[in-house]
Amino acid sequence: MSWVWTDVFSHPLWAVSTVIFGLLFRSQQRGSWDTRACLVQLKGKTTIVTGANTGIGKFIALDFARRGARVIMACRSEARGSAALQEIRKRSGNANVHLRLVDTSSLASVRAFVEGILREEKELHILVNNAGASGLPGDITSDGLEVSFATNHVGPFLLTNLLLDLLKRSAPARIVNVSSVNHWRGVVDFSHFKGENLAYTMDSVYNHTKLHNIICTNELARRLQGTGG
Numbered sequence: 001m002s003w004v005w006t007d008v009f010s011h012p013l014w015a016v017s018t019v020i021f022g023l024l025f026r027s028q029q030r031g032s033w034d035t036r037a038c039l040v041q042l043k044g045k046t047t048i049v050t051g052a053n054t055g056i057g058k059f060i061a062l063d064f065a066r067r068g069a070r071v072i073m074a075c076r077s078e079a080r081g082s083a084a085l086q087e088i089r090k091r092s093g094n095a096n097v098h099l100r101l102v103d104t105s106s107l108a109s110v111r112a113f114v115e116g117i118l119r120e121e122k123e124l125h126i127l128v129n130n131a132g133a134s135g136l137p138g139d140i141t142s143d144g145l146e147v148s149f150a151t152n153h154v155g156p157f158l159l160t161n162l163l164l165d166l167l168k169r170s171a172p173a174r175i176v177n178v179s180s181v182n183h184w185r186g187v188v189d190f191s192h193f194k195g196e197n198l199a200y201t202m203d204s205v206y207n208h209t210k211l212h213n214i215i216c217t218n219e220l221a222r223r224l225q226g227t228g229g
């Protein structure tokens with residue numbers, strides 16, 4: 001008895017399994033989500049968004065501005081930051097949007113940024129640690145840190161901790177650390193911080209940094225329980 005491939009595909013099991021697969025796929029689909037469907041207003045709230053000149057950070061800054069918040073866009077480039085600032089002010093109609101410079105890969109820059117914030121701001125209600133980079137070539141910063149770890153984890157970690165008292169005084173407050181689903185591919189090895197034992201393949205360094213984001217966020221959430229932060 002001979003058979004051809006088309007016989008396989010015309011088998012009733014194909015029709016049944018296609019329908020089941022289609023239903024499963026459909027059940028996983030979420031409806032489109034419009035941020036404007038959420039009516040929360042942020043008037044009177046001061047917010048900081050790092051890496052706010054493009055991508056996810058820019059969208060968050062625009063959304064906060066539309067909700068009436070005082071928005072501090074923490075960017076590393078004055079030119080790119082200014083362009084985004086003008087656009088966000090225009091699109092949101094909110095003039096209370098400001099640019100401050102920070103390079104999260106530099107501990108000195110983070111300290112200088114926080115000094116400015118503590119001098120200028122009486123309150124801070126939302127801190128979004130969004131700035132991050134993937135695919136950076138292996139390098140060691142002037143602080144002796146591997147550059148992806150410095151940018152994605154150590155800088156934001158320092159920034160958060162230096163702003164913690166202000167956030168607590170401003171409670172209810174929120175800290176949002178933008179990690180990645182790929183954190184599960186990362187591993188913890190503290191020699192990585194100095195650039196040792198790292199393989200620069202397939203975003204593995206980025207994944208390690210994002211795992212550290214998750215671990216520290218969980219621990220910070222535990223420590224801040226009951227503080228309103």
Ligand SMILES: NC(=O)c1ccc[n+]([C@@H]2O[C@H](COP(=O)([O-])OP(=O)(O)OC[C@H]3O[C@@H](n4cnc5c(N)ncnc54)[C@H](OP(=O)(O)O)[C@@H]3O)[C@@H](O)[C@H]2O)c1
Nearest residue numbers: 051052053054055056076103104105130131132151179180
């Ligand atoms: N897009 C995704 O699919 C995805 C998925 C998972 C997680 N994430 C995370 O989401 C966050 C934002 O990602 P995105 O896709 O919006 O990236 P993006 O478009 O590349 O924007 C990254 C932002 O971070 C800033 N940044 C990078 N290095 C910095 C440094 N040393 N100091 C200060 N700012 C720095 C960039 O500034 P410049 O413009 O000056 O470079 C930019 O504003 C990141 O933490 C990323 O890991 C993204």
